[in-house]
Amino acid sequence: MSAAAESQREVLQVGPLTILPDENLARASGRALMLSSRELRLLIELARRADRIMSREQLYSLVWGRELRAGDRSVDVYVRKLRVKLESALPGWCFIHTHFGFGYRLAPEPSQHDNGRFTTD
Amino acid sequence: MSAAAESQREVLQVGPLTILPDENLARASGRALMLSSRELRLLIELARRADRIMSREQLYSLVWGRELRAGDRSVDVYVRKLRVKLESALPGWCFIHTHFGFGYRLAPEPSQHDNGRFTTD
DNA sequence: ACAAGTTGTTCACGCCTGTTTCACGCGCGG
DNA sequence: CCGCGCGTGAAACAGGCGTGAACAACTTGT
Numbered sequence: 001m002s003a004a005a006e007s008q009r010e011v012l013q014v015g016p017l018t019i020l021p022d023e024n025l026a027r028a029s030g031r032a033l034m035l036s037s038r039e040l041r042l043l044i045e046l047a048r049r050a051d052r053i054m055s056r057e058q059l060y061s062l063v064w065g066r067e068l069r070a071g072d073r074s075v076d077v078y079v080r081k082l083r084v085k086l087e088s089a090l091p092g093w094c095f096i097h098t099h100f101g102f103g104y105r106l107a108p109e110p111s112q113h114d115n116g117r118f119t120t121d
Numbered sequence: 122m123s124a125a126a127e128s129q130r131e132v133l134q135v136g137p138l139t140i141l142p143d144e145n146l147a148r149a150s151g152r153a154l155m156l157s158s159r160e161l162r163l164l165i166e167l168a169r170r171a172d173r174i175m176s177r178e179q180l181y182s183l184v185w186g187r188e189l190r191a192g193d194r195s196v197d198v199y200v201r202k203l204r205v206k207l208e209s210a211l212p213g214w215c216f217i218h219t220h221f222g223f224g225y226r227l228a229p230e231p232s233q234h235d236n237g238r239f240t241t242d
Numbered sequence: 243a244c245a246a247g248t249t250g251t252t253c254a255c256g257c258c259t260g261t262t263t264c265a266c267g268c269g270c271g272g
Numbered sequence: 273c274c275g276c277g278c279g280t281g282a283a284a285c286a287g288g289c290g291t292g293a294a295c296a297a298c299t300t301g302t
Contacts, residue, residue: 101158102145
């Protein structure tokens with residue numbers, strides 16, 4: 001890889017999360033996360049479409065590279081693995097939000113998930 | 122993703138509300154709302170005819186895809202659910218207005234509950 | 243090649259959310 | 273004051289999703 005390719009390196013910033021796909025690495029407030037290959041890949045694909053709802057079919061296709069079979073819960077399982085590690089690394093933050101019947105959405109939010117209740121005082 | 126496909130996407134703007142039917146998502150001042158399938162669908166159909174009075178029969182037909190049966194209060198129930206979540210996300214705004222005997226109308230208005238209402242105990 | 247640890251996949255149980263329906267009471271309009 | 277439309281809470285039901293664990297596949301060290 002040349003210096004030109006280096007300058008193109010993708011850097012995904014999601015709140016206190018920094019994801020470097022080309023380095024196979026994600027950092028939480030600077031500290032490297034210990035993610036497996038699939039976990040990181042899922043986080044990357046979620047982060048590339050941050051704040052957008054991604055269906056299980058889309059995520060499976062992006063991460064596993066093939067079509068999701070009916071009844072396959074792989075995405076759910078890896079979403080959980082990610083949630084556990086992210087919660088462990090950044091307590092008080094909520095990143096992966098479930099949209100019932102649709103899929104998941106990545107967005108950095110404080111644990112108070114009372115969607116839109118602000119004290120403007 | 123081409124620019125052509127992107128330009129076809131429906132975007133409904135209702136005051137501080139942004140509704141993206143193709144993404145199954147609605148935002149309040151940029152923040153994603155947590156709406157169920159039916160709630161979102163109802164909001165979409167209301168927003169597509171914003172500022173127009175929609176009868177329960179019309180709304181039910183658009184959202185549920187079949188004819189409203191006599192005595193069915195489903196539309197009322199979901200209007201309430203939407204009102205609660207919208208009020209929670211955007212305090213001080215009133216979006217769904219009741220037209221007695223006719224139906225509902227979606228329009229962004231500041232909540233002006235100071236017009237002559239007092240508690241006489 | 244074998245053992246041990248790690249990662250990936252599948253399964254089943256049950257909670258929790260969403261949907262439908264019902265009932266009660268208030269309010270609007272006549 | 274009366275009647276019906278509407279607001280509202282909650283029960284009942286269904287199924288999507290969270291979760292732990294067993295099992296398989298892969299990696300690493302000796």
